[in-house]
Amino acid sequence: MQLSMHFDKIFDKWDVSEVKIKDRGMEKHISLKPVSALHSGGRQAKQQFGESEICIVERLINNLMRTEKNTGKKLKTYNIVETAFDLIHEATGENPLQVLVDAIQNAGPREETIRLRFGGILVPKAVDVSSQRRVNEALRFIAQGVQKCSFKSKKSVERCLADELMAAAKNMKCHSISKKEEKERIARSAR
DSSP states (O other), rough: HHHHHHHHHTTTTTESSOOOOOOOTTTGGGBBOOOSSOTTTTTTGGSTTGGSBBBHHHHHHHHTTTSTTTTTHHHHHHHHHHHHHHHHHHHHOOHHHHHHHHHHHHOOOEEEEEEETTTTTTEEEEEOOOHHHHHHHOOOOOOOOHHHTTTSSSSHHHHHHHHHHHHHHHTTTSHHHHHHHHHHHHHHHOO
């Protein structure tokens, strides 16, 4: 009985059943399946749309490992995310998983541009973004914001991640929201 309860929570603290995903399009691409360890080894990613099966917290950890400082250091990044979740809970009193989901929904761009070639010229064209790409872009923008905030700064990485997630969840000014707005502004001008 206790073994099954162990898998219902992420970091053995945060209950997955409390989290509500408001964006219906992103619902199937944000996986909140409780797992014993946040390390799948990319087993699901080998299939088409398989990364939608990977827990969203593990995908955040993987995106934070993109920078040269944390490359391959999954345990270190795991601890960073766990501490950041504790800081979020202290500051807001909410479930940090809900804050993460809200941040991803707010930071994912709805429109972007592609370049079409007509004859010898390239013309920008605005296109809608798929839900899967919105989730990927949001996670990437959040990870870039954390890296930018903590680089040559007195702020810890954990504090930067917590601040970025809380600001993005409230749709306030932060790196991920400004990158989203920049992409959408460029797409509006290319219509």
